[in-house]
Amino acid sequence: MDIKSLAMFNHLAQSLHFGQTAKAMFVTPSTLSRAIQRLEQDAGATLFQRNNRKVSLTPEGRLFLSFSIETVQQWQSLQSQLAQQTQYLTGEMSVYCSVTAAHSHLPGMLNQFRAQHPQVDIKLVTGDPALSIQKVLDGQADVAISIKTPQMHPDIRFKAIDDVPLVLVVPKSLGIRHLRQIKWDQHQIIMPESGPSKRIVHHWFAEHNIRPKVYASVGGNEAIVSMVALGFGIGIVPSIVLDNSAQSNQVIAINIDDIESYQIGLCCHTRKQDEPMIKAMFEL
DSSP: OOHHHHHHHHHHHHHOBHHHHHHHTTOOHHHHHHHHHHHHHHHTSOOEEEETTEEEEOHHHHHHHHHHHHHHHHHHHHHHHHHHHSOOOOEEEEEEEOHHHHHHTHHHHHHHHHHHOTTEEEEEEEOOGGGHHHHHHTTSOSEEEEEOOTTOOTTEEEEEEEEEOEEEEEEGGGOOOSGGGOOGGGSEEEEEOSHHHHHHHHHHHHHTTOOOEEEEEESSHHHHHHHHHTTSOEEEEEHHHHHTOTTGGGEEEEEOTTSOOEEEEEEEEGGGTTSHHHHHHHTO
8 A cells, every 4th residue: 555545545534525535636536446446455344335426434444544644644744854854856847748647647746746846847748648758768858647558668767657447438329338239330430540549449459350440540539539529439548538528428438348458657768767856756
């Protein structure tokens, strides 16, 4: 178990609402749910009784809460003591990520980083996640939030921060709720144009002997959700895209149990990994 998960547990124990805690802790609801599940596995006990999105503490959960609050407080006290003995970092650090990551994973990381290093200026650039690795290799970004690929460039240092499942998105108007209801020969598919999504989606279709009827190939997962919401077809996207999409109420997300998930993480060029600001970012 880690301090961040304990902090999320403490907040959820107070709010008793997954959506409120996810928003307050700058994580997606699915990330919060997985963190709580890992804590329950580590504790060997059910900590919350769940009812839709509302929850309540179990007796074991109330006992665990006392431990969790004390542990987080001790950690914060230690951080404060260490910060007083550490020389302040100064300078500018450029960060590249997708629009989705800028809403889902980056805020919590930057809040924690700025709390420890307030004199560092962050230059944030958002764009196509498929370009993250190249931006770092070309020196256009000091660090980036990227997706781990099977053949990671040898000059890239990668630190995993989350596993993200992919889901099938369909227009709400179709009334489809389960994967078994999909008749693939009757639906147009919105495909990713590039990046890890393209590889994963093509591989999944090939494994299931599905020949997709491609309506369009588009850049960016947000664009796929928009086209599905407009009724142009169906598509497969990372679940965090829906967690932060304005069109999420116009589509239905359907779980795909056997598709490869994303591993999202922080990356930098190996020649920069020991620079103080970048090293501090990786130590969060």
